[in-house]
Amino acid sequence: MDIIRRNTDYALRLGLNLAQRYGQKAVSARILSEEEKVSYQLTCKLLQKLHQSGLAGSQMGPQGGYFLAHPPNETTLSSIVQAIQGPLSINRCLFEKKICPKQPDCPISKKLAELQDSVESFLNNTTLGDLY
Amino acid sequence: MDIIRRNTDYALRLGLNLAQRYGQKAVSARILSEEEKVSYQLTCKLLQKLHQSGLAGSQMGPQGGYFLAHPPNETTLSSIVQAIQGPLSINRCLFEKKICPKQPDCPISKKLAELQDSVESFLNNTTLGDLY
DNA sequence: CTTTTATAGGACTATATTAGTCCTATAAAA
DNA sequence: TTTTATAGGACTAATATAGTCCTATAAAAG
Numbered sequence: 017m018d019i020i021r022r023n024t025d026y027a028l029r030l031g032l033n034l035a036q037r038y039g040q041k042a043v044s045a046r047i048l049s050e051e052e053k054v055s056y057q058l059t060c061k062l063l064q065k066l067h068q069s070g071l072a073g074s075q076m077g078p079q080g081g082y083f084l085a086h087p088p089n090e091t092t093l094s095s096i097v098q099a100i101q102g103p104l105s106i107n108r109c110l111f112e113k114k115i116c117p118k119q120p121d122c123p124i125s126k127k128l129a130e131l132q133d134s135v136e137s138f139l140n141n142t143t144l145g146d147l148y
Numbered sequence: 149m150d151i152i153r154r155n156t157d158y159a160l161r162l163g164l165n166l167a168q169r170y171g172q173k174a175v176s177a178r179i180l181s182e183e184e185k186v187s188y189q190l191t192c193k194l195l196q197k198l199h200q201s202g203l204a205g206s207q208m209g210p211q212g213g214y215f216l217a218h219p220p221n222e223t224t225l226s227s228i229v230q231a232i233q234g235p236l237s238i239n240r241c242l243f244e245k246k247i248c249p250k251q252p253d254c255p256i257s258k259k260l261a262e263l264q265d266s267v268e269s270f271l272n273n274t275t276l277g278d279l280y
Numbered sequence: 281c282t283t284t285t286a287t288a289g290g291a292c293t294a295t296a297t298t299a300g301t302c303c304t305a306t307a308a309a310a
Numbered sequence: 311t312t313t314t315a316t317a318g319g320a321c322t323a324a325t326a327t328a329g330t331c332c333t334a335t336a337a338a339a340g
Contacts, residue, residue, distance in 0.1 A: 018238065018240055019236070019238045019267075020239035020260065021298070021299090022239075022240055023298075023299065025239050044316090045315080046314095055300070058299075061301095063316085064316075074316060075307095075308085076308055076314090077310095077315055078308070078310070078313070078315065080307085080315050104151070105150055107152035108150055108157060109157065124279060127278065128152065130270070131271075134270065135263065139263070176285085176286065176287090190328075190330085192289095193328095193330095196287075206286095207336095209286055209336055209338050210285045211285085211286085212285075212286050212287065212336085212337075
């Protein structure tokens, strides 16, 4: 299983593409789709999610399209991951606390929480600007 | 999505249970199943996987059961995770290299590889002995 | 030497998650 | 008013995961 899902990976590529055009005019989903080799429909879906979560701006109509809402070095990988696949969790217990009969003293969750922190801090501290 | 899957979580609990009995005689899957609240059939499956990968020893017949093959502080979380859910990968690209059209110069994979390393080293450096 | 207790493991089913498509609506520029 | 482009709900398909069932085999105890 992957921590970063396929759609999130696509979204990272789309985001990176937008980052590299930061400051220029909007690009259409059609073009992004072609450049990043992601189906047009799916590209739309993913860009819409980036838009909904405030990462991308959009403009409808001719000459419209998408653009990165904030500078690349302010757009964290974490925010993109969250936008597409939601909050990530190391295991079920850390996500929905009540699932495990051993809560709240499970030594396993306690240790895995450290891992979760480290993954989160990596994603929080890496931005699109770090990728090129 | 979870990095540690449900079955892996069960297996960690089973492993921890075995770790806490390290040096004592074998315990049956039935008892482990009851103590860890995992269905008997599934417990068998998971213990078999731990056995196949050399993490647990087994003895058939009456008075038989399972036991941890090596001392708790030599049994890494990584080995258990691997045994149950296979090698973990941050994203598809890092797992099956050929999947991405941008290989091998994809800046995203390059960065995510760092995260993968950090997760792997955490799991490699944490043992069942660290959990209690 | 047969009965009982326990693991071994293939095959299968069910469930959940993820990916991807289709269709219609809406906004804005030319 | 036509064309270009995003918005988004509903649906389908594909894949992955969890879990069960059934039969075989090993070994101890009577």
